[in-house]
Amino acid sequence: MQICVIGAGYVGLVTATCFAEMGNQVVCVERDPQRVARLAQGEVPIYEPGLESMLRAQLASGQLSFSAQLKSGIRRAEIIFIAVGTPSGEDGSADLSHVLAVADELGERLERSCLVVDKSTVPVGTAERVAQRINAGLARRDVRGRVTVASNPEFLKEGSAVDDFMRPDRVIVGCDDERGRELLRRLYAPFLRNHDRLLCMGVRAAEFSKYAANAFLATKISFINEMAGICARLGVDIEEVRRGIGSDRRIGTHFIYAGCGYGGSCFPKDVKALIRTAEHEGIEPGILRAVEARNALQKTLLFQALREHFNGHLHGRVVALWGLAFKPGTDDLREAPSLVLLEALLNAGAKVQACDPAANAGVAARHGQAIESGQLVLSESPYAVCQGADALVLVTEWKQFRQPDFARIRGAMRMPVVFDGRNIYDADQLVELGFLYRGIGRPAVGSCKASAA
Numbered sequence: 155m156q157i158c159v160i161g162a163g164y165v166g167l168v169t170a171t172c173f174a175e176m177g178n179q180v181v182c183v184e185r186d187p188q189r190v191a192r193l194a195q196g197e198v199p200i201y202e203p204g205l206e207s208m209l210r211a212q213l214a215s216g217q218l219s220f221s222a223q224l225k226s227g228i229r230r231a232e233i234i235f236i237a238v239g240t241p242s243g244e245d246g247s248a249d250l251s252h253v254l255a256v257a258d259e260l261g262e263r264l265e266r267s268c269l270v271v272d273k274s275t276v277p278v279g280t281a282e283r284v285a286q287r288i289n290a291g292l293a294r295r296d297v298r299g300r301v302t303v304a305s306n307p308e309f310l311k312e313g314s315a316v317d318d319f320m321r322p323d324r325v326i327v328g329c330d331d332e333r334g335r336e337l338l339r340r341l342y343a344p345f346l347r348n349h350d351r352l353l354c355m356g357v358r359a360a361e362f363s364k365y366a367a368n369a370f371l372a373t374k375i376s377f378i379n380e381m382a383g384i385c386a387r388l389g390v391d392i393e394e395v396r397r398g399i400g401s402d403r404r405i406g407t408h409f410i411y412a413g414c415g416y417g418g419s420c421f422p423k424d425v426k427a428l429i430r431t432a433e434h435e436g437i438e439p440g441i442l443r444a445v446e447a448r449n450a451l452q453k454t455l456l457f458q459a460l461r462e463h464f465n466g467h468l469h470g471r472v473v474a475l476w477g478l479a480f481k482p483g484t485d486d487l488r489e490a491p492s493l494v495l496l497e498a499l500l501n502a503g504a505k506v507q508a509c510d511p512a513a514n515a516g517v518a519a520r521h522g523q524a525i526e527s528g529q530l531v532l533s534e535s536p537y538a539v540c541q542g543a544d545a546l547v548l549v550t551e552w553k554q555f556r557q558p559d560f561a562r563i564r565g566a567m568r569m570p571v572v573f574d575g576r577n578i579y580d581a582d583q584l585v586e587l588g589f590l591y592r593g594i595g596r597p598a599v600g601s602c603k604a605s606a607a
């Protein structure tokens with residue numbers, strides 16, 4: 155099939171590459187010409203495991219190409235996917251300016267009718283607005299035929315995006331037109347060979363499903379974080395409780411890990427947007443507000459714990475920070491809990507030595523001044539950042555942080571204290587090695603003496 159994907163971000167790039175991998179002819183249109191130039195050379199501007207090699211192979215085979223010109227991208231397209239950003243607007247609702255700008259441009263440039271698909275996360279009713287705008291443009295130019303706009307929300311997870319796209323749990327297709335549904339069914343058939351999990355529904359239901367899914371997952375996280383807060387007061391270990399409740403299949407083991415809060419480009423903005431939608435409809439979104447509030451609080455807990463540990467005196471303290479990206483496997487820093495902690499530590503006068511396998515560059519771009527002054531040091535080595543540290547804080551649980559050589563770390567640190575923001579470490583083992591251990595919703599264990607070194 156001839157496909158055009160508009161937007162070469164996390165979703166657009168993965169979508170375009172994976173469709174090309176299945177033998178489709180794909181043009182990915184991106185408004186940023188520098189990004190297009192890099193992509194045309196096979197240089198992927200984001201960190202996403204497995205994407206670059208697949209993208210290069212498809213570029214070489216000629217199945218995939220990039221363009222900054224919408225007109226050439228859509229010339230032969232049977233299906234056009236819109237995969238541009240929908241960030242939070244000032245009032246928290248989804249900012250649709252990018253999506254609607256694409257709709258206007260399609261109205262000005264399309265020469266014939268075709269199927270347009272919203273892959274961006276958009277509020278209910280957006281497909282109708284996009285269709286109206288495109289069709290008004292076609293009518294103005296006396297182009298024959300009208301476009302149908304379908305909704306096909308994306309559920310990939312950064313860090314495992316290629317795999318998620320190639321082997322989706324389900325594909326949701328919201329399309330009120332039989333021909334459009336059939337086209338999308340054909341397009342997705344190779345991705346669903348093992349299990350046909352293509353769910354067809356109305357456009358508005360598809361649009362809403364994406365928000366409901368993200369809101370539910372965010373709710374699970376905030377719920378377990380609230381439980382962790384109660385556990386901490388009661389001297390109960392949330393990790394034992396997690397195992398206890400996760401074995402109940404009605405609850406399940408996913409998304410019930412206590413931690414220092416969720417971030418990323420989706421949960422925070424989608425929960426916010428759903429709150430605004432509910433308000434607009436006169437519904438009080440009490441649960442969603444609580445989810446948001448708990449998450450905001452959760453992002454401050456590590457700093458509070460550090461401040462308490464140092465009796466309010468963080469000035470001059472050296473803090474080693476492991477993990478900056480909002481989650482492992484990505485360089486995405488949007489709404490990352492690490493940024494809240496980093497900001498607070500820098501404001502309190504602490505020196506921060508941070509390490510992330512993919513997101514150092516993004517942090518360097520935001521905190522150039524702190525780097526220049528020496529207050530912030532970024533390194534690729536988890537061990538180097540522990541040198542002379544008064545505390546080690548784990549924020550993002552990259553694989554390389556899961557089983558480090560703690561004896562070596564103990565020797566490098568000035569004070570052997572670990573704040574485990576994701577509850578991934580064995581507290582007993584750390585205590586045995588002479589560390590003070592503090593997790594989220596877990597009793598503090600061990601004591602710490604200054605290192606002899």
Ligand code: NAD
Pocket residue numbers: 160161162163164165166183184185186189237238239240252255256273274275276308309310311312419420
């Ligand atoms: P992104 O910000 O990484 O990428 C968007 C890209 O679109 C940018 O490169 C931008 O330059 C480009 N763009 C904007 N306007 C354009 C235009 N008129 N023409 C061509 N290109 C244009 O965004 P993303 O993370 O890929 O998210 C895209 C959408 O998918 C959002 O609605 C998001 O909520 C949703 N989504 C994201 C994820 C995720 O994990 N990132 C997962 C599922 C759904």
